[in-house]
Amino acid sequence: AEWLRVEPPGRAGERWHVDLGEHDQRAAFRYGARNGDNAAGNRAQPSVGVHRDRAELDRFARMTGGHARLSPAELQALESALDDRFAGALYYAEEAHLAPESALRFLLDSCLAQGVALRLGDGNRPESHDLVIDCRGLGAKDDLPTLRGVRGERIVVRSRDVALTRPLRLLHPRFPLYVVPWGDGLYMIGATVIESEEVGAITVRSALDLLSAAYAVDSAFAEAEIVRQGAGARPAFPDNRPRIIARKGYIYVNGLYRHGFLLAPALAELVAAFVETGATDPEVFREDLAQR
Secondary structure, three states: OHHHOOOOOOOHHHOOOOOOOHHHHHHOOHHHHHHOOOOOOEEOOOEEEEOOOHHHHHHHHHHOOOOEEEOHHHHHHHOOOOOOOOOOEEEEOOOOEEOHHHHHHHHHHHHHHOOOOOOOOOOOOOOOOOOEEEOOHHHHOOOOOOOEEEEEEEEEEEOOOOOOOOOEEEOOOOOOEEEEEEEOOEEEEEOOOEOOOOOEOOOHHHHHHHHHHHHHHOHHHHHOEEEEEEEEEEEEOOOOOOEEEEEOOEEEEEOOOOOHHHHHHHHHHHHHHHHHHOOOOOOOEEOOHHHO
């Protein structure tokens, strides 16, 4: 289910995965710029990447952009709940994050307001239409054989003792981990990156990884209440870059990997421009399935 999707605090600190130039920068502000920061659960709160090892922090700094380096003292001034056990931080001033449930509600309400007829729970390929825009994710795998699923797991906890005010990314050698404040004492901890299409309950190993990461950020998480947990599968192509595959009367939009909500507005604009004018962008467009 899409409500399980873990939307990263932003993409400036994740360009080591995939760099889409101006599209990710433009899309990240669509929800807030057009509809107010809270309408879609968008919070333009800068995020911070932390690590105990200075060498690892240096490595991540070289691999990403859009950040300012913080000393341990500057980090503690920014987030008073953090002590001096971190070697410093990378401060991403241009980042924001989305709450998935709020974003989905916003998108649903926007579609209904525009008079869109929705048929939920039907994953069959539509027939006999002049134009079909296929955004089924892994549901289109039979048509897109290089598409794969990447499992992601998250945990939501509630704590009266944790006082973090902005998203924190714990720089981890195996996968990126976040602690994102959702307000009212809720914190989302995510997310694993596993080459698997399995969905369902979170595994013990992943739960240990995620909860240990939260505890490493702030030991007050030890007394937090686990509110919910879950896993989903993200659609991705081999290079983890999204595709718009246009054929006569049929357009596939797929492979958004871990950045679906943030990239979706920009890709929607590209599709609209293609339908209206035939304009394409070589970064994401493919002419047919053979060029996937």
